[in-house]
Amino acid sequence: xxxxxxxxxxxxxxxxxxxxxxxxxxxxxxxxxxxxxxxxxxxxxxxxxxxxxxxxxxxxxxxxxxxxxxxxxxxxxxxxxxxxxxxxxxxxxxxxxxxxxxxxxxxxxxxxxxxxxxxxxxxxxxxxxxxxxxxxxxxxxxxxxxxxxxxxxxxxxxxxxxxxxxxxxxxxxxxxxxxxxxxxxxxxxxxxxxxxxxxxxxxxxxxxxxxxxxxxxxxxxxxxxxxxxxxxxxxxxxxxxxxxxxxxxxxxxx
Numbered sequence: 001x002x003x004x005x006x007x008x009x010x011x012x013x014x015x016x017x018x019x020x021x022x023x024x025x026x027x028x029x030x031x032x033x034x035x036x037x038x039x040x041x042x043x044x045x046x047x048x049x050x051x052x053x054x055x056x057x058x059x060x061x062x063x064x065x066x067x068x069x070x071x072x073x074x075x076x077x078x079x080x081x082x083x084x085x086x087x088x089x090x091x092x093x094x095x096x097x098x099x100x101x102x103x104x105x106x107x108x109x110x111x112x113x114x115x116x117x118x119x120x121x122x123x124x125x126x127x128x129x130x131x132x133x134x135x136x137x138x139x140x141x142x143x144x145x146x147x148x149x150x151x152x153x154x155x156x157x158x159x160x161x162x163x164x165x166x167x168x169x170x171x172x173x174x175x176x177x178x179x180x181x182x183x184x185x186x187x188x189x190x191x192x193x194x195x196x197x198x199x200x201x202x203x204x205x206x207x208x209x210x211x212x213x214x215x216x217x218x219x220x221x222x223x224x225x226x227x228x229x230x231x232x233x234x235x236x237x238x239x240x241x242x243x244x245x246x247x248x249x250x251x252x253x254x
Contacts, residue, residue, distance in 0.1 A: 011253045016106040017142040021116045021230060022214075023221065024097035024134035028127055031095040033077040036126050040082065040093075043122040047082035047091060054078065091119050097134075098127045109234060113227060120221045135226075136214030137233040141241065143207040155207070158195065158244040172197045173207075184232055189215045191240060209244065213237045 037050060055078035079094045092099040100116040145155070152159040152173070160175045175195040183189045194210040213233045219226045242250055 010108065013253045014106065015141045015143050015253060016139055017104060017208075018140045019102045019106055019112055020099055020136075020138040020140075021113070022097065022099040022134075022136040022138065023120070023132055024136070025128055025132050027096050031127065033080055036080055036093060040123065040126060044082060044091070044119065046084050047089070048085060049083040049087075051081040051083070052077055052079075053081065089115060091123060093123055093127045095127075098123055109231075113230070117221060124221075132218050132220060133216060134214055135217045135219065135230065135233070136212060137230055137237055138210070138212040138214075139237055139241070141209040141211070143209055145205050145207060153246075155246060155249045156195070156244060157246055158193075160195075181236070183215060183229075187215050187217065189213060189233065189236060191236060193240060193244070195244070209241065211237050211240050213240075 033052070041048065041050075054075050079092055081090055081092045083090045088103050088105070090101040090103070092101070098120060100119050102112045102115060106112065143155075152162075158175070158177075160173055173196060175193075177193045178190065180188050180190050190213070192210075192212045194208070196208050196210075198206055198208050213236050215229075215233065217229060219229055
């Protein structure tokens with residue numbers, strides 16, 4: 001497969017809010033949040049802001065003739081997120097994987113991918129389970145819009161339809177699509193797209209276009225085919241992004 005076949009020229013004003021390259025593994029039974037919080041900052045001192053995501057499990061008991069009861073939640077750390085001081089990069093370590101994020105300003109794939117490899121090398125020993133089973137490329141785009149009533153057909157080729165006879169006007173939208181295609185080597189590649197309305201941090205209206213492309217794959221990040229495979233996922237992501245927007249709206253990001 002020619003990875004450049006569907007590749008459009010880079011957008012100089014790409015609306016990328018966050019780019020994520022994610023590797024999932026089988027569960028690592030030796031995953032230790034306390035050890036990671038103690039040792040990893042020695043390897044990545046620039047990632048000095050730590051967030052902990054807690055996951056709680058509640059066990060319910062239901063017996064005939066008795067009132068529903070619940071055991072106390074069993075809370076545990078599901079993920080650790082390390083952010084750099086500028087909040088432009090983040091690494092996430094989980095019991096079942098690793099993720100690297102580049103936030104605004106996103107520069108280019110080369111820098112993003114190099115950052116992933118560099119930090120994978122520093123974190124692998126803390127997160128790697130018995131085997132890798134999924135690789136994903138996800139881009140979250142914040143698409144600026146003007147205030148007031150807008151016509152979605154001016155912006156999106158892919159959009160929810162709003163029948164005129166419903167009356168009124170929609171003030172929020174949410175659209176989710178999942179689809180599958182075959183990759184260059186015959187593997188199934190899964191794409192998930194979410195389009196929703198929202199607001200930026202400073203309150204301006206926006207549309208969020210969240211595109212996640214992934215595949216079941218046991219390719220290790222240090223294998224020679226890993227970058228080629230992630231490029232294939234990125235190419236699919238770019239195609240979905242371009243073909244979701246009208247040509248005139250897409251051109252505003254050039």
